[in-house]
Amino acid sequence: MPDSFVIGLGTQVMWLIVKITAPILLLGLAVGLLVSIFQATTQIQEQTLSFVPKIIAVIVALLVFGPWMLTNLLDFTSNIMSHLMSYVM
Numbered sequence: 378m379p380d381s382f383v384i385g386l387g388t389q390v391m392w393l394i395v396k397i398t399a400p401i402l403l404l405g406l407a408v409g410l411l412v413s414i415f416q417a418t419t420q421i422q423e424q425t426l427s428f429v430p431k432i433i434a435v436i437v438a439l440l441v442f443g444p445w446m447l448t449n450l451l452d453f454t455s456n457i458m459s460h461l462m463s464y465v466m
Contacts, residue, residue: 382464393453397446401438408434 408430416422457464 389453393449397449400442401435404434404438405431 409427412427412430416426
């Protein structure tokens with residue numbers, strides 16, 4: 378197995394990780410920014426106010442993007458498994 382193949386496979390894995398985690402991280406970032414702006418304008422410094430909306434946003438994002446994430450992971454895994462013998466040889 379040549380080095381370029383392993384590097385290419387690693388690149389595919391890293392791109393898949395970025396693609397799968399991006400929607401959840403971006404939604405959590407947006408909600409966190411909105412909550413921070415709200416806290417700064419109202420001067421409410423309640424600690425739970427910053428965590429609860431982000432947790433709810435991440436759970437909603439998992440419910441919305443979960444099937445898409447699972448499809449991407451299953452496609453990548455089935456591709457790896459179907460070409461497993463060519464990877465070994």
